[in-house]
Amino acid sequence: MVLSIAGFDPCAGAGILADIKTFEQHKVYGLGINTAQTLQTENAFLSIKWEDENAILKSLETLLNHYDVKAIKIGIVENISILQNIVSFIHQKNAAIKIIWDTVIKSSSGFNFWNGSMNEEVLFSILSKVFLITP
Numbered sequence: 342m343v344l345s346i347a348g349f350d351p352c353a354g355a356g357i358l359a360d361i362k363t364f365e366q367h368k369v370y371g372l373g374i375n376t377a378q379t380l381q382t383e384n385a386f387l388s389i390k391w392e393d394e395n396a397i398l399k400s401l402e403t404l405l406n407h408y409d410v411k412a413i414k415i416g417i418v419e420n421i422s423i424l425q426n427i428v429s430f431i432h433q434k435n436a437a438i439k440i441i442w443d444t445v446i447k448s449s450s451g452f453n454f455w456n457g458s459m460n461e462e463v464l465f466s467i468l469s470k471v472f473l474i475t476p
Contacts, residue, residue: 342370342408346397346427347416347443348377348389355445356416372408374400376418386452391419398430405434412439412472417454425463432470439472 345360353359357373364371374397380387397418404410413431418424424442431438447453468474 342372342410344372344374344401344404344408344410344413345416346374346376346401346413346418348379349375350379350381352381352383354383355448360414360416372404372410374404376416381448386448389452389454394419394423394426397423397427401427401430402434405431405438410435410438412441414441414443416443417445419454421459421463421467425467428467428470436470440470441473441475442467442471443475 343364345357345364347360348356350356350358353362356379357375361371361373376392376397378390378392380389415424415427418427428440428442431440445454
């Protein structure tokens, strides 16, 4: 079982919907936690509404308590602090879970998902717990 923690792209070209489709193509059951609701098409990015960090972590706790998740793919999150909290929570809950970080910082149409700076110490902490990084 694989979990996608990512945004909702209504076109299904990215985010949770694209991840679940990919999981199914590989005969893997996929779960999903929404980090953001986007309004976009394949050509334009119009808006984003971020999910509350506590709701993300509560959903994560609920799913990890109920399902035998082997890998978690993380897509867009609001900032590096939330990413660190998600990664740390997963690692504390079950360090054997493989964490894949899909480093989506900008949309293909140019929207910048992260407005803050990237603290090197925080980044190193995240990278020490991540199994694989995708471009």
